[in-house]
Amino acid sequence: MNDLHQMAHDARVAAWTLAASDITVRNAALLAMADELEARKAEIFAANKADLAKAEQDNLAAPLLGRLKFAEEKLAAVTAGLRALADLPDPIGQTTLSRELTEGLKLYRITCPIGVIGVIFESRPDALVQIASLALKSGNAVLLKGGREAMQTNRALCEALRAAADSSGLPADFAQLLESREDVAAMLKEDTLIDLIIPRGSNEFVRYIMDNSRIPVLGHADGVCHVYVDKAADLNMAVNIAVDSKTQNVAVCNAMETLLVHRGIAADYLPMLLPALQAKNVKLLGDDTVQSIIPCLPATEEDWHAEYLDFTLSIKVVNSLDDAIDHVNRYGSHHTDSIVTADESAAQAFMTRVDSAGVYHNVSTRFADGFVYGFGAEVGIATGKIHARGPMGLEGLTTYKYKLLGSGQLMAEMKNGTRRYTHVLLNEDCPL
Amino acid sequence: MNDLHQMAHDARVAAWTLAASDITVRNAALLAMADELEARKAEIFAANKADLAKAEQDNLAAPLLGRLKFAEEKLAAVTAGLRALADLPDPIGQTTLSRELTEGLKLYRITCPIGVIGVIFESRPDALVQIASLALKSGNAVLLKGGREAMQTNRALCEALRAAADSSGLPADFAQLLESREDVAAMLKEDTLIDLIIPRGSNEFVRYIMDNSRIPVLGHADGVCHVYVDKAADLNMAVNIAVDSKTQNVAVCNAMETLLVHRGIAADYLPMLLPALQAKNVKLLGDDTVQSIIPCLPATEEDWHAEYLDFTLSIKVVNSLDDAIDHVNRYGSHHTDSIVTADESAAQAFMTRVDSAGVYHNVSTRFADGFVYGFGAEVGIATGKIHARGPMGLEGLTTYKYKLLGSGQLMAEMKNGTRRYTHVLLNEDCPL
Numbered sequence: 001m002n003d004l005h006q007m008a009h010d011a012r013v014a015a016w017t018l019a020a021s022d023i024t025v026r027n028a029a030l031l032a033m034a035d036e037l038e039a040r041k042a043e044i045f046a047a048n049k050a051d052l053a054k055a056e057q058d059n060l061a062a063p064l065l066g067r068l069k070f071a072e073e074k075l076a077a078v079t080a081g082l083r084a085l086a087d088l089p090d091p092i093g094q095t096t097l098s099r100e101l102t103e104g105l106k107l108y109r110i111t112c113p114i115g116v117i118g119v120i121f122e123s124r125p126d127a128l129v130q131i132a133s134l135a136l137k138s139g140n141a142v143l144l145k146g147g148r149e150a151m152q153t154n155r156a157l158c159e160a161l162r163a164a165a166d167s168s169g170l171p172a173d174f175a176q177l178l179e180s181r182e183d184v185a186a187m188l189k190e191d192t193l194i195d196l197i198i199p200r201g202s203n204e205f206v207r208y209i210m211d212n213s214r215i216p217v218l219g220h221a222d223g224v225c226h227v228y229v230d231k232a233a234d235l236n237m238a239v240n241i242a243v244d245s246k247t248q249n250v251a252v253c254n255a256m257e258t259l260l261v262h263r264g265i266a267a268d269y270l271p272m273l274l275p276a277l278q279a280k281n282v283k284l285l286g287d288d289t290v291q292s293i294i295p296c297l298p299a300t301e302e303d304w305h306a307e308y309l310d311f312t313l314s315i316k317v318v319n320s321l322d323d324a325i326d327h328v329n330r331y332g333s334h335h336t337d338s339i340v341t342a343d344e345s346a347a348q349a350f351m352t353r354v355d356s357a358g359v360y361h362n363v364s365t366r367f368a369d370g371f372v373y374g375f376g377a378e379v380g381i382a383t384g385k386i387h388a389r390g391p392m393g394l395e396g397l398t399t400y401k402y403k404l405l406g407s408g409q410l411m412a413e414m415k416n417g418t419r420r421y422t423h424v425l426l427n428e429d430c431p432l
Numbered sequence: 433m434n435d436l437h438q439m440a441h442d443a444r445v446a447a448w449t450l451a452a453s454d455i456t457v458r459n460a461a462l463l464a465m466a467d468e469l470e471a472r473k474a475e476i477f478a479a480n481k482a483d484l485a486k487a488e489q490d491n492l493a494a495p496l497l498g499r500l501k502f503a504e505e506k507l508a509a510v511t512a513g514l515r516a517l518a519d520l521p522d523p524i525g526q527t528t529l530s531r532e533l534t535e536g537l538k539l540y541r542i543t544c545p546i547g548v549i550g551v552i553f554e555s556r557p558d559a560l561v562q563i564a565s566l567a568l569k570s571g572n573a574v575l576l577k578g579g580r581e582a583m584q585t586n587r588a589l590c591e592a593l594r595a596a597a598d599s600s601g602l603p604a605d606f607a608q609l610l611e612s613r614e615d616v617a618a619m620l621k622e623d624t625l626i627d628l629i630i631p632r633g634s635n636e637f638v639r640y641i642m643d644n645s646r647i648p649v650l651g652h653a654d655g656v657c658h659v660y661v662d663k664a665a666d667l668n669m670a671v672n673i674a675v676d677s678k679t680q681n682v683a684v685c686n687a688m689e690t691l692l693v694h695r696g697i698a699a700d701y702l703p704m705l706l707p708a709l710q711a712k713n714v715k716l717l718g719d720d721t722v723q724s725i726i727p728c729l730p731a732t733e734e735d736w737h738a739e740y741l742d743f744t745l746s747i748k749v750v751n752s753l754d755d756a757i758d759h760v761n762r763y764g765s766h767h768t769d770s771i772v773t774a775d776e777s778a779a780q781a782f783m784t785r786v787d788s789a790g791v792y793h794n795v796s797t798r799f800a801d802g803f804v805y806g807f808g809a810e811v812g813i814a815t816g817k818i819h820a821r822g823p824m825g826l827e828g829l830t831t832y833k834y835k836l837l838g839s840g841q842l843m844a845e846m847k848n849g850t851r852r853y854t855h856v857l858l859n860e861d862c863p864l
Contacts, residue, residue, distance in 0.1 A: 016761075020784050099806050105795060107805055114817055115787065195817055210646045214639065216818040217648075237840040244842035329448075348864045351835050352452050355547065361864065363537060363838030372846075373539055373834070374531050374855040385546055385627055385831040386648040387819040399817040402805070403783050406795030408669040410676035414804075423806040432780045432793065 004143075004186035007176050008193035011116045011141040014171035018139040019113050021170060023090035029168035030086040030133055034079040036164040037129070040156065041075055047152035048125065055149050063251055070125045070153050078129040081377055088376050091138045091394040098426040102419045105406045108430035111398045113139030115195040118187050119379065120209070122200060123147030128157050130377045132175040136165065138397040143187055143194070145178040188213035198392075200380045203333070218387060218396075220380035222307045223253030223335040225365040228324040228350065230341035231264035237362060238340040239273050244364040245338065247280040251309050253381060254336050254358075254368040258304060259315045260324045263289070266317045270294045282311045289317040304331040321346050325353045332356060335383055336368040336390075357382065357390035403430050436575075436618035439608050440625035443548045443573035446603035450571040451545050453602060455522035458569055461600035462518040465565060466511040468596040472588065473507055479584035480557065487581045495683055502557045502585050510561040513809055520808050523570045523826040530858040534851045537838045540862035543830045545571030547627040550619050550647070551811065554632060555579030560589050562809050564607040568597065570829040575619055575626070577610040620645035630824075632812045635765070650819060650828075652812035654739045655685030655767040657797040660756040660782065662773030663696035669794060670772040671705050676796040677770065679712040683741050685813060686768050686800040690736060691747045692756045695721070698749045702726045714743045721749035736763040753778050757785045764788060767815055768800040768822075789814065789822035835862050 018026070037044065048070040055068055097109035117140050121127045128146050135142040146154045154177060162172035178184060187194065191214040198218050199209045206219035227245050229238040245256035261269055270293045277284065284296035285303050296315065303314040304327070318324045328337050336358035339350040351359040358368045368391065370378025375393030382388045388396030413419040450458070469476065480502040487500055529541035549572050553559045560578050567574040578586045586609060594604035610616060619626065623646040630650050631641040638651035659677050661670040677688035693701055702725045709716065716728035717735050728747065735746040736759070750756045760769050768790035771782040783791040790800045800823060802810025807825030814820045820828030845851040 016785060016787075019787075020781075101799065101804060101806065105799070207646065214642045216816065218818075234840070240840060240842055244844050248843045248847070344864060347837075349452075351833075351864055353448060355448075355451075356833065358834045358836060360836040361838060363836050363841045364843050366843035367533065367537070367836060367838075367841070368834075372533060372853070374533065374853075384648060386650075389831055390834050399821055401783075401788065402790045402800075402822050404790060404792040404795050404799060405779075406793060406799075408666070408672060409795045409799070410672055411680045411796050411798035412676050415680070421804070421806075432776060432783055 001180060001182045001186070002178060004178075004183060004190060005193075007143060008116060008187065008190040010173040011143055011176060012193050014173040015113065015115045015139070015141040017171050018136070018141060018174055019092075019115075021139065023093075025169060026137055026139070027086040029136060029165050029170050030082050032164035032168045033129075033133060033161050034082040036160045037075060037079055037157070040160045044075070044153065044156040044160065045071055047156040051150055051152045060149060064123060064149070067122075067124045068149055074126050078126050081130060082133050085133055085137055085376055088137070088394065091398050095429045096400065098428050098430065100422050100424040100426055101404075102409060102414065102421055105404065105409045106426065108403045108405070109400050110403055110430055111400050114397060114399050116141045116143070116193060117397065118143040118145070118194050118197045118215070120145045120184060120197070120199045120201070121147070121380075123149045125150045125153040125157055128154050129161065131379055132158070132161050134377060134379055134394055134397060136170070136174055138394050140397055141174045143176050143178055145184050145187075151179060185212070188215065191215045198379060218382050218392070219384050221383045222333045223255070223381070223383075224257050224305065224307050224331065224333040225254055225335050226258050226260055226328050226332055226337040227256050227365060228260040228328070228337070228339045229262060229265065229269055230321060230339055230343060230346050231262040232343035232346060233265065233269070233340040234342055235265065235269050235272055238269060239276055241338065241340055241362070241364050242273055243276045243280065245366055246277070246282060246313050247311065248364070248366050250311055252366075254365050255309070256365050257307055257314065258331070259313055260327060261290075261315065261317050262321075262324070263317050263319050266290070267293055270315070277313065280311065282313050284313055284315060286315040287317060290315045307333070321349060325350060328354050328356070333383055334385075335381065336360065336365045338363060338365050403432065405430075405432060433612060433614045433618070434610060436610075436615060436622060437625075439575060440548060440619065440622040442605040443575055443608060444625050446605040447545065447547045447571070447573040449603050450568070450573060450606055451524075451547075453571065455525075457601060458571070459518040461568060461597050461602050462514050462565055464596035464600045465561075465593050466514040468592045469507060469511055469561070469589070472592045476507070476585065476588040476592065477503055479588040482584045483582055492581060496555060496581070499554075499556045500581055506558050510558050513562060514565055517565055517569055517808055520569070520826065523830050527861045528832065530860050530862065532854050532856040532858055534841060534846065534853055537836065537841045538858065540835045540837070541832050542835055542862055543832050546829060546831050548573045548575070548625060549829065550575040550577070550626050550629045552577045552616060552629070552631045552633070552641070553579070553812075555581045557582045557585040557589055560586050561593065563811055564590070564593050566809055566811055566826055566829060568602070568606055570826050572829055573606045575608050575610055577616050577619075583611060617644070620647065623647045630811060650814050650824070651816050653815045654765045655687070655813070655815075656689050656737065656739050656763065656765040657686055657767050658690050658692055658760050658764055658769040659688050659797060660692040660760070660769070660771045661694060661697065661701055662753060662771055662775060662778050663694040664775035664778060665697065665701070665772040666774055667697065667701050667704055670701060671708050673770065673772055673794070673796050674705055675708045675712065677798055678709070678714060678745050679743065680796070680798050682743055684798075686797050687741070688797050689739055689746065690763070691745055692750050692759060693722075693747065694753075694756070695749050695751050698722070699725055702747070709745065712743065714745050716745055716747060718747040719749060722747045739765070753781060757782060760786050760788070765815055766817075767813065768792065768797045770795060770797050835864065837862075837864060
């Protein structure tokens, strides 16, 4: 087991250096990381082969083996990602508010790094590079806990990233690797040194983290996403969106799990949808009305909560737009939900009242992604509402501080009327 | 004891209505609140007299009695605040990002209410009106727990606000009053209905809340604020800033608790400062060097952590700017810290490296306040870094959602190359 207190302390010291570092240095480090990963690729691929061999011995399922594999294609993707990240503007040091408070006294709100962030993620080793590089770009230090199946690969990747940071004049300890559940439990205790925990996983896992730490938690949990086919839907479009949302990739959090259909068009729509889903071998579960229209198994109360991550779909017929909204808010996970309709007022009501990070009109739920949104990459998709919501890129890894530049102003002067508040918006960058 | 599950449920329902409400209705409700408070003032003042009589019986200290008192002057202040709040722009429904993702597919990031917020605050009854009105303006429902000394006043105020909301066509349950510690404990369990807890109080109190809830917590805790007098300080300015920061109002979280003085100017500065602090009867505690220059009692390790909220000041001589920064980051509460110096590079280093919500140059720490910053009012001053930091006004009570407006776009089309990402920034408001 690692000494997590020492690791968190080292991360804190590294974070202070990063917070004061120049963007040219951080960008150079990102380019050096891409070069270093390419230079060490034999070593990294060998480590990954060892992980894969072990995983095969342990009878890991084929899709998981695919996620674990790290070879030429994934290396090319992560190095391209690192070089693209170096081109993005600096997320820290940006002035987001400037105001004169009284004569000669100027307030600036400036973006800055959060500090030390603990991230717990699944078996994909490319996630390690994405998370660590987003952290470095935004001036943060990270403690990383990846899937145990990827341990050898993660070690090799993390060492390459640390070496690249060091060779660029930044602290290698900006990224450190945790290796066990005991490490995670110890990390959760370091609330004076760690500013934020980002757990990616199931609702149960995120709850475990919240129950065991005083550190703020941004959960990246289940995606129980809905498509609602309104009575005013273009039914052909609704077939295509349902098929894409369900089957384009079933193993991801932005895949649809429940389809809601307005009663007024159910008898027309469901028979159109059936062959398209049958062609993809989707298992169908429906309520009584759905069962009376197309062949399917009965859906139970649990199905409305279920994140299948598989070729399975629950279908419910609703009486109204209001019922659809109520269902989504009650059973959904506040991730991403889409309405298909030609009625703009119905779309507006759905998008205003559905309490989810993503509310879509006439588009597949599969678009909920940081790269797709143009954020460069993502740390994950936040399912809470506090700080960051939905696909979380560089901006989600920043906070802000207020800088107040004066020339001896005193509160006593404001209270006795010697000075008065001017409160003039300035629209200028902070000079310090 | 109240039925907190029912109250939280009612708040959730109210929050859905508020989230979809028009700003003209919310502003009308704010004006109606001011009118209603004035119409009910006899009743409110009578309730406050009962609270005051009880508090005097219980031998409450004079400053606390002053905070508890709610008469003409405070009524005028809160009604003026309500009317000013009605004039501020709508914090929700604002488009903060707009981007075309692919042809015909537009992404908008829109500010929206958080939902249901629990706020626990101290004995000042005017805080109830400020918090409830900021919540309503930003479309949130609140569960409010004030100080027990103010119970009668809080009931009268809350009833007036609820009646005004109701008469304006908004749900009265946007504001509900908790009345006991048991109510608070029960509220902390309602993590499926409540989105955020804002506790105002001591560090210990905030930790208790964090330890007993899965609901995200934005703590508004201790203010251990510093003034650092650099070797390049204008010493007269540094005397005035130290006196203002310490004595202008000792009972508030933005008052200075520890003064740091550079060794190079300590022998000149401290004898200048002494008479000014003696004139205000400030009790002085110092390290060995300070004791060798001016008369004072010895400061202990605990003093560097202490929030006195009184006419007491701990003073330390530091060897360098780095030592000052290290002291502030180690012992401070990340609230507000000020450097006095004519050296801009020293100011820049201090402001970049001190990890606090407010980092000030040549100005009193007493300026850390939502009204002073031009936010209209504040819910409190957040001492954490996640979501909101420092004085928290309307913006801190909002989150955002992504609205994606399409015309049938599918992920399969992006993957097979039928469509490509355009990622063009649009700078336009969301039409839905």
